[in-house]
Amino acid sequence: MGKHTQLLNERSLQLLKTLVERYISDGQPVGSRALSKDSDLNLSPATIRNVMADLEDLGLVHSPHTSAGRIPTVSGYRLFVDSLLTVQPLNVQELSRLQGTLAAQHDPSNMIGVASRLLADLTQMAGVVTLPRREIVCFRHIEFLPLSHNRVLVIFVTNEQEVHNKIILTAKHFSPAELQQAANYINSMYAGRSLNAVREAVMKDLRDDQERVNQGMLDAISMAQQVFNQNEQKDDYVLAGETNLMGFSELADRDRLKNLFDAFYQKQGVIDLLDQCMKADGVQIFIGEESGYQAFDHCSLVTSSYSVSDEVVGVLGVIGPTRMAYEKIIPYVDITAKLLGAALNPKSTPPL
Amino acid sequence: MGKHTQLLNERSLQLLKTLVERYISDGQPVGSRALSKDSDLNLSPATIRNVMADLEDLGLVHSPHTSAGRIPTVSGYRLFVDSLLTVQPLNVQELSRLQGTLAAQHDPSNMIGVASRLLADLTQMAGVVTLPRREIVCFRHIEFLPLSHNRVLVIFVTNEQEVHNKIILTAKHFSPAELQQAANYINSMYAGRSLNAVREAVMKDLRDDQERVNQGMLDAISMAQQVFNQNEQKDDYVLAGETNLMGFSELADRDRLKNLFDAFYQKQGVIDLLDQCMKADGVQIFIGEESGYQAFDHCSLVTSSYSVSDEVVGVLGVIGPTRMAYEKIIPYVDITAKLLGAALNPKSTPPL
DNA sequence: TTTGGCACTCTCTCTGTACGAGTGCTGATT
DNA sequence: AATCAGCACTCGTACAGAGAGAGTGCCAAA
Numbered sequence: 001m002g003k004h005t006q007l008l009n010e011r012s013l014q015l016l017k018t019l020v021e022r023y024i025s026d027g028q029p030v031g032s033r034a035l036s037k038d039s040d041l042n043l044s045p046a047t048i049r050n051v052m053a054d055l056e057d058l059g060l061v062h063s064p065h066t067s068a069g070r071i072p073t074v075s076g077y078r079l080f081v082d083s084l085l086t087v088q089p090l091n092v093q094e095l096s097r098l099q100g101t102l103a104a105q106h107d108p109s110n111m112i113g114v115a116s117r118l119l120a121d122l123t124q125m126a127g128v129v130t131l132p133r134r135e136i137v138c139f140r141h142i143e144f145l146p147l148s149h150n151r152v153l154v155i156f157v158t159n160e161q162e163v164h165n166k167i168i169l170t171a172k173h174f175s176p177a178e179l180q181q182a183a184n185y186i187n188s189m190y191a192g193r194s195l196n197a198v199r200e201a202v203m204k205d206l207r208d209d210q211e212r213v214n215q216g217m218l219d220a221i222s223m224a225q226q227v228f229n230q231n232e233q234k235d236d237y238v239l240a241g242e243t244n245l246m247g248f249s250e251l252a253d254r255d256r257l258k259n260l261f262d263a264f265y266q267k268q269g270v271i272d273l274l275d276q277c278m279k280a281d282g283v284q285i286f287i288g289e290e291s292g293y294q295a296f297d298h299c300s301l302v303t304s305s306y307s308v309s310d311e312v313v314g315v316l317g318v319i320g321p322t323r324m325a326y327e328k329i330i331p332y333v334d335i336t337a338k339l340l341g342a343a344l345n346p347k348s349t350p351p352l
Numbered sequence: 353m354g355k356h357t358q359l360l361n362e363r364s365l366q367l368l369k370t371l372v373e374r375y376i377s378d379g380q381p382v383g384s385r386a387l388s389k390d391s392d393l394n395l396s397p398a399t400i401r402n403v404m405a406d407l408e409d410l411g412l413v414h415s416p417h418t419s420a421g422r423i424p425t426v427s428g429y430r431l432f433v434d435s436l437l438t439v440q441p442l443n444v445q446e447l448s449r450l451q452g453t454l455a456a457q458h459d460p461s462n463m464i465g466v467a468s469r470l471l472a473d474l475t476q477m478a479g480v481v482t483l484p485r486r487e488i489v490c491f492r493h494i495e496f497l498p499l500s501h502n503r504v505l506v507i508f509v510t511n512e513q514e515v516h517n518k519i520i521l522t523a524k525h526f527s528p529a530e531l532q533q534a535a536n537y538i539n540s541m542y543a544g545r546s547l548n549a550v551r552e553a554v555m556k557d558l559r560d561d562q563e564r565v566n567q568g569m570l571d572a573i574s575m576a577q578q579v580f581n582q583n584e585q586k587d588d589y590v591l592a593g594e595t596n597l598m599g600f601s602e603l604a605d606r607d608r609l610k611n612l613f614d615a616f617y618q619k620q621g622v623i624d625l626l627d628q629c630m631k632a633d634g635v636q637i638f639i640g641e642e643s644g645y646q647a648f649d650h651c652s653l654v655t656s657s658y659s660v661s662d663e664v665v666g667v668l669g670v671i672g673p674t675r676m677a678y679e680k681i682i683p684y685v686d687i688t689a690k691l692l693g694a695a696l697n698p699k700s701t702p703p704l
Numbered sequence: 705t706t707t708g709g710c711a712c713t714c715t716c717t718c719t720g721t722a723c724g725a726g727t728g729c730t731g732a733t734t
Numbered sequence: 735a736a737t738c739a740g741c742a743c744t745c746g747t748a749c750a751g752a753g754a755g756a757g758t759g760c761c762a763a764a
């Protein structure tokens with residue numbers, strides 16, 4: 001694969017692997033003596049020290065101070081997860097528990113929350129799942145309800161069962177009957193198309209039909225415009241188990257922890273990061289500063305996109321300290337993504 | 353008021369007051385020398401020490417160790433906020449900023465979030481606002497949409513503009529037209545009544561009209577029953593600025609912080625606490641262990657209920673370390689509650 | 705009742721020491 | 735040429751003692 005695998009011989013890689021594994025399980029810098037015992041290769045500490053010096057030159061490990069052992073750098077972890085890691089197949093009973101819990105939900109909206117919780121509990125770190133977003137959001141049904149002061153409560157349903165509502169202000173007052181009529185009109189005109197298509201159609205109709213159409217339809221269309229024009233893609237995610245992160249000494253630092261949690265609540269930065277993961281399929285990993293996102297500097301993010309009927313609709317993943325058990329986390333994330341996708345899959349299209 | 357105000361003379365109270373004030377601003381145990389300088393009474397440190405001994409006997413202050421100054425106990429704080437505290441009137445421009453921000457929202461659902469954020473920003477601690485809950489929730493409108501497999505998406509609107517949705521399973525398959533008819537029937541029968549009233553009426557109709565009514569109506573009523581029967585009072589709150597709490601040394605302890613945040617996310621315990629505050633009107637304060645809620649042992653909670661048209665509908669408040677500037681926080685909470693109530697007040701009832 | 709004085713206690717910080725872990729390097733061994 | 739044992743060296747940590755500072759409690763005098 002990378003330049004390192006060519007530059008380094010088998011033995012060095014083997015040693016790097018055991019070093020990372022050891023550090024992940026212990027959390028202590030690992031010295032040459034420990035490494036000599038841990039690895040199957042029968043080498044003396046002195047030899048190992050030579051190898052370590054090489055690895056250090058390549059920027060794969062570093063020591064916190066002169067006479068401490070070595071700990072992996074970001075590149076070291078990267079090489080480890082890319083080429084050295086042996087993923088652990090996961091436990092059958094855990095798998096069936098996962099599957100069972102997800103399949104038991106019949107309301108997709110809390111299925112996301114459940115998946116997030118599962119990830120968190122499974123890994124004892126933070127789980128994150130983005131709300132499923134289809135490229136083609138299908139407009140299904142709209143409903144207007146009058147409020148006071150020319151305000152109208154708009155309820156509309158997209159895809160199977162996603163309910164949205166917003167309040168719009170109308171230029172003049174409409175009677176309930178008029179609103180009903182407008183809703184009927186919009187439903188008959190636009191239902192079944194994608195939101196983008198609806199948006200365009202509305203624009204077009206508003207331009208073209210200015211003369212031909214009667215007043216009631218015009219009102220309906222202009223309200224439709226208000227509803228659909230702003231491209232409010234409510235990117236969002238559900239987080240769980242963030243308090244699990246408080247236990248890790250890497251993140252014990254006040255400011256780090258605060259930055260991290262602030263990032264969680266501000267959301268935008270995290271969303272951007274997750275969006276990147278959506279493009280690549282399969283499991284995607286950001287280690288430490290790789291994410292380029294300050295708040296995540298001491299964290300790793302293991303994600304996988306999930307798909308409903310072969311279309312990628314979201315991302316889920318796990319956030320934890322850089323020092324995490326990748327060989328376990330990766331299959332967890334992978335499987336959860338597949339199971340969630342399957343669980344979200346509508347068994348068939350509704351009659352309507 | 354309490355037993356203490358009678359037991360203690362003016363001077364002791366005065367000293368307790370300055371001690372608490374000093375401790376709140378400094379965070380250090382305050383010694384007799386400092387107290388002697390701070391208080392206007394011209395007393396020597398020695399005299400002050402005698403008084404402190406008395407206060408300690410009464411359980412109002414205590415020293416962390418032999419030769420540290422004194423810090424207030426929970427009872428000390430309690431006496432302070434009940435009888436000694438001089439609330440600071442709040443800054444006019446802050447008040448108008450508050451009012452402006454709240455009035456600018458025209459969607460009540462994010463108004464709650466905004467209020468919470470305001471509290472957090474204002475106090476640099478955590479803000480919390482419960483979702484408004486009226487005793488009488490008025491049923492307004494219902495809508496059925498068919499999904500696959502005899503599942504039906506139910507959308508219903510209560511009060512002015514609260515949209516709820518849930519998925520129910522029906523015994524047999526209904527055509528869209530049948531569902532439409534059922535919705536029309538339910539709307540005409542029950543709209544305008546309180547949810548409780550609807551629930552009862554549905555039960556009654558289901559019992560009584562078994563024979564008289566036609567099949568369509570019967571179906572409608574039995575679906576209505578599914579929708580309304582479970583008493584899902586979705587008690588919930590919106591939290592903001594919880595990360596502000598990470599800065600306080602009192603809460604720096606790992607486990608404490610974790611417990612606190614776990615409590616925030618579990619919600620139930622906090623909801624119970626807030627419910628208690630709803631009963632008392634005016635500003636309500638829990639100091640440290642007073643709340644009886646383990647996770648809040650090192651926190652204080654300053655709350656006030658808020659009302660829409662003279663009916664208490666929710667609670668808001670601020671959560672911070674026991675050592676907080678009560679004289680500022682109290683008016684903040686008080687005013688915010690009043691402003692939020694006013695902002696939520698519907699200007700008039702909608703025509704419908 | 706108030707106050708100054710004094711002995712005492714406790715914490716915090718600094719210092720020096722000893723120790724252990726681990727490294728880098730060198731020169732001998734294979 | 736690769737490997738390894740040995741050695742000097744470095745760094746961090748744990749521990750103990752000393753000194754300073756803050757503050758108390760108590761007693762006796764004003």
